[in-house]
Amino acid sequence: MTTSGSRTLTMALMDAPYETGTTTTVLRIVDAALRKGINVNVFAYEGAVSLTLKGQAAHPNPVKGTNAEDQDHPSSAKFISALFEKGQEAPKLDWVNCRLCVDERAAGDWIDGPRRGGPGDLLKWSNESTNTLVIGAH
């Protein structure tokens, strides 16, 4: 449902970082939406709460003989931080990590931006958004 002239996309995702292709897909959609001026809500459920862990560290690649600096290893936290920079106000990026999923994983040390929430946030967002896109586990 659109409540004003602004558009809002809500996304729900479940996959943990470094495991599937869905992280890239979701972050590309978020990036594209923000560039078009569309507000974005992200509900990170289950393993996806680890996407925003701030302790993700770059590492070298011993197969290629590169050090961490040469490799410039990306992390989901780094990408999501950049998306928060884009989505500070208008358009705005809001990101909720499911608190139950966070607590069971002890995965609460995040970059700036995400906040704790629960399933009710996804339901509320879905009712208020222009559209909702669910990216299930793979």
Add this chain to the structure above:
Amino acid sequence: MPGILSIVERAYHGTIEEQDDTILWISHMFKNAGADLSVLLRSNAVNYAVKGQDASGLSFGDVKLSVPPKIDDDVEALASSGAKVYVVEEDLKDRGIGNDELVSGISLVKRSALAGLFDQHDAVWQW
């Protein structure tokens, strides 16, 4: 008898964040450590052997992916390291991939020959 046959079937899962395929990577690590190891690419993973892949140009906000994965180069390097890299021939044809599109060092294997290939190895690791 060769030691290990490592089977890669899931393709492009986490390759952007990892900058490679995790199973090709760990296989190469094992090979470098002296393991007698072969790799079988099947299903969607046969595309890993297609030369000329380009995953550059991605950015999220103002952060660019400066070092994108080069899976085809990784496959070729693995083969050059002495690991036998097999690709299922019918899985290529099903996807319209010609043999001339593959990196060097690849050994084609028919589906009907897979059971025999498994039998030639001491261990088969299906990832």
